[in-house]
Amino acid sequence: MPWNGSFFFWFRANLLAYRTELKDSGTRKEEEISITCLCLSRSSRVLKDLLEECREEYLRQLENNTTIYENNGDSWVKVVTKPIRPLSTVIFKQKDALLEDIQGFLDPQTQDWFARRAIPYRRGYLLYGPPGTGKSSFCLSIAGELDLDIYTVNISTVNDQALKKLFSKLPQKCAILLEDIDAVGTSRAFMVGDESSGPRWPGTLSGLLNTLDGVTSHEGRILIMTTNHREKLDEALIRPGRIDMQAEFQLADARTTAQIFKLVFEDGKPTTEEKMLAIERAATEFSRKVMENRYSPAEIISYLLRYRNSPAAALSYVDEWIAAPLRDRGQKSRSLSPEAVP
Structure with missing residues (x-):
C-alpha cells in the first residue's frame, strides 16, 4: 500500500534515501504518488542499476501470474496478482472455439490485416449463462493463457465521463471485463416500468456505446462482457462490431x-x-x-x-x-x- 514516509538503505555499498509522498486529491490518492530516491554519488549508475534490478524482480514476480486491475472512480488500481489458471480446469462446450478466435485476433498478421483495411482493431465477446457456470473463471484462464492483464470495470458505479477516461487509460494489449453487464445494458422493454431492477446507474446506455466505439477505446484490446440474463440486454449493446462472438455457459450435462x-x-x-x-x-x-x-x-x-x-x-x-x-x-x-x- 502507498504510504507517506522515508528511510535509508544500502545498495551495493552505497547509501540511498527513499521517500514516498501521497498528495491528497480528494478520494483518489492513488493518482498522486511522488517517489524520490537519492544517492550521494558522482554517477547516476547506482540508481540505474537499482531501477534495473527492481524491474527484473517485478517481471519475475509476474511470471506465471495474471494481474487484475479494478477501477477506483476514473482511475485504475492494481488489486491482485493471481497464479495462471490452466484452461483445462474450465469446462464448457465452446471453449476451443473461443480460444481459437481470441488467439487468431491477437496474431500480428491479423493486426496488419485490420490496419491495411482501416478497420478498428478490436474484438468483443459476450459470455452468458447461469451463475457458477464458469464465465469469470474462463476470463481469468484466457488472460493467463495469452499473457494479458485484466481490467475490470465496476460499471454500475461510473458515469459516462469516468468510463470514457478509464478506456483512454487502457494499455494497447489487455482484456477489459464488464461483469454483469445486464445491470446497465438493459433492453428498453425491461427498463419501462421495471421497479425490481434496483437503483439506476449514473451513466447512460448511449454513453457506454460511444465509449466502446469511440477513439478513446484503444486498438488491440479484447472486450469481454458477462451476464446471467442475456434476454435483458439491449440489442444495440451486443450488435456485431461491438460483440463479435457470443458463448453460452450452461448447467452441467x-x-x-x-x-x-x-x-x-x-x-x-x-x-x-x-x-x-x-x-x-x-x-x-x-x-x-x-x-x-x-x-x-x-x-x-x-x-x-x-x-x-x-x-x-x-x-x-x-x-x-x-x-x-x-x-x-x-x-x-x-x-x-x-x-x-x-
Whole structure:
C-alpha cells in the first residue's frame, strides 16, 4: 500500500534515501504518488542499476501470474496478482472455439490485416449463462493463457465521463471485463416500468456505446462482457462490431459432470492403468446419478471437493446430496460421512 514516509538503505555499498509522498486529491490518492530516491554519488549508475534490478524482480514476480486491475472512480488500481489458471480446469462446450478466435485476433498478421483495411482493431465477446457456470473463471484462464492483464470495470458505479477516461487509460494489449453487464445494458422493454431492477446507474446506455466505439477505446484490446440474463440486454449493446462472438455457459450435462469428476480426482501424477480406469468408471457412474442441466459446475465442484481424497466416498454419498434441499446441500455434504476431508 502507498504510504507517506522515508528511510535509508544500502545498495551495493552505497547509501540511498527513499521517500514516498501521497498528495491528497480528494478520494483518489492513488493518482498522486511522488517517489524520490537519492544517492550521494558522482554517477547516476547506482540508481540505474537499482531501477534495473527492481524491474527484473517485478517481471519475475509476474511470471506465471495474471494481474487484475479494478477501477477506483476514473482511475485504475492494481488489486491482485493471481497464479495462471490452466484452461483445462474450465469446462464448457465452446471453449476451443473461443480460444481459437481470441488467439487468431491477437496474431500480428491479423493486426496488419485490420490496419491495411482501416478497420478498428478490436474484438468483443459476450459470455452468458447461469451463475457458477464458469464465465469469470474462463476470463481469468484466457488472460493467463495469452499473457494479458485484466481490467475490470465496476460499471454500475461510473458515469459516462469516468468510463470514457478509464478506456483512454487502457494499455494497447489487455482484456477489459464488464461483469454483469445486464445491470446497465438493459433492453428498453425491461427498463419501462421495471421497479425490481434496483437503483439506476449514473451513466447512460448511449454513453457506454460511444465509449466502446469511440477513439478513446484503444486498438488491440479484447472486450469481454458477462451476464446471467442475456434476454435483458439491449440489442444495440451486443450488435456485431461491438460483440463479435457470443458463448453460452450452461448447467452441467452428463459429459461435463464426468469431466469435472475426473478433473478433481485425476491429479496428473503417474499412476496405474487400473486406477485410471477406476476413476473413469466412477466418473461415468457419478454423471448418471447427477441430473443433467440442474446443477452448475461450481455446485458440483463444491460437493466433490469435500471428498477430494476419496472418489469412492464422493460417489457413495451423491444420492443423499441430490436428495437434500438446495438450501441445506452445503451443510449436508459436510456431515454425511466420517470419510469427508476437513
